[in-house]
Amino acid sequence: MMAPDDRNMDATLAALLAPPEGPGDRGFAAGVERAIAAQAAYARARRRFWRSFAFEALAVAALLAALWLLSSTPLLAPLAGTAHWGLAPPLLLILLLWFGTQRWRQT
Amino acid sequence: MPRLPRNAPLRDEASADEDWALSQRVAGGDRAAFQLLVLRHEGRLRAFLSRAAGCDADDLAQETFVRAWQRAGEYRGQGSYAAWVMGIGWRLFLDQRRTARRREGLAAGEEVTTATDPRPASDAAIDADRLLAALAPQERAALTLCFGHGWSHGEAAAIMGVPLGTLKSLVLRARAKAQKMIGEGADR
Numbered sequence: 642m643m644a645p646d647d648r649n650m651d652a653t654l655a656a657l658l659a660p661p662e663g664p665g666d667r668g669f670a671a672g673v674e675r676a677i678a679a680q681a682a683y684a685r686a687r688r689r690f691w692r693s694f695a696f697e698a699l700a701v702a703a704l705l706a707a708l709w710l711l712s713s714t715p716l717l718a719p720l721a722g723t724a725h726w727g728l729a730p731p732l733l734l735i736l737l738l739w740f741g742t743q744r745w746r747q748t
Numbered sequence: 749m750p751r752l753p754r755n756a757p758l759r760d761e762a763s764a765d766e767d768w769a770l771s772q773r774v775a776g777g778d779r780a781a782f783q784l785l786v787l788r789h790e791g792r793l794r795a796f797l798s799r800a801a802g803c804d805a806d807d808l809a810q811e812t813f814v815r816a817w818q819r820a821g822e823y824r825g826q827g828s829y830a831a832w833v834m835g836i837g838w839r840l841f842l843d844q845r846r847t848a849r850r851r852e853g854l855a856a857g858e859e860v861t862t863a864t865d866p867r868p869a870s871d872a873a874i875d876a877d878r879l880l881a882a883l884a885p886q887e888r889a890a891l892t893l894c895f896g897h898g899w900s901h902g903e904a905a906a907i908m909g910v911p912l913g914t915l916k917s918l919v920l921r922a923r924a925k926a927q928k929m930i931g932e933g934a935d936r
Contacts, residue, residue: 650927651895657876658896660795665787669794669806673786673813674779680814 696745700738707734763788767829774820782820786813789830792897797837799876799892800885801845808844812837827906831899834907838889845885879926886910887922894919 708731767788773781793812797805815836816823823832880888886908893904905915 647927650923650930653930654891654895654923654926655898657879658799658892660792660897663791666790667787669790669810670783670786672806673790673810673817674783676810676814677779677782677817680818 696742700735700742703738704731704735707731764828768825771820771823771825771829774817775823782813782817785816785829789833792830793833793837796834796889796892796897797841799880799896800838800841800889802877802881802885802888805841808841809837812840815840827903831903831907834893835909838908841885879929882929883922883925887918887925890915890918891922891926895923 711730711734767785770781770785774785790809790813794806794809797808797812801808812833816833819836823829880891883891889908890904893899893907894901899907901915901919902912904919905912908915910918
């Protein structure tokens with residue numbers, strides 16, 4: 642048997658390497674659809690996480706600012722005695738901020 | 749839903765127009781239109797990637813379509829949609845291969861599959877897999893695109909992201925190797 646000459650070589654390669662004929666694979670297409678849905682769900686979860694993180698960072702920043710302001714108020718100086726009353730206003734503020742941001746996120 | 753031809757001729761004007769119309773809808777977030785595009789092109793893409801990778805590449809093909817969906821707005825009708833998707837698949841394949849090689853600590857420039865089954869294919873056993881196993885991935889991809897899928901050298905170069913001259917060299921080298929293997933098989 643002779644080796645295929647140049648003329649036949651291209652046809653041989655084309656026959657060997659041709660993609661399979663047939664209708665589109667609906668199972669594969671469904672798999673792609675599921676993968677896209679999973680990616681979208683992941684992206685949503687990631688966005689939710691960053692939004693939540695941003696809100697909490699904001700709340701902490703507000704809390705720190707409030708703490709700093711309160712600690713520099715002369716009116717509260719007598720409260721900051723041994724009973725640690727000085728911590729009460731900022732702690733109340735933490736709770737208020739927390740509830741406030743939680744409600745904002747839910748809406 | 750009508751049965752769609754898996755491998756509609758790529759250069760068919762009507763088919764290209766249909767792809768363009770569908771891709772416009774996809775860019776607007778139409779998932780049903782994207783399903784139609786997947787059905788039209790998955791056969792070619794999976795065949796190409798499995799030839800290039802030398803193994804089953806369904807996961808790679810799926811990832812390719814997910815990327816195509818995410819970047820739908822980037823396709824502006826420059827070249828065919830099939831070529832655009834194939835290009836994404838080819839780059840993903842190269843990325844995965846690079847990562848795998850880095851992980852395995854293989855020496856740079858050494859082809860993973862070159863060492864597989866160096867025996868010449870016998871006349872009865874000549875098949876695409878054995879033929880391609882003797883080629884480097886770039887050669888396999890170039891040969892598959894130009895001979896199996898019927899792309900022009902320019903289109904294949906665009907898909908693979910290489911200069912035209914490089915693509916032609918790859919095709920010539922791969923063809924010569926394939927011819928030698930088939931010849932050796934036929935002479936037995």
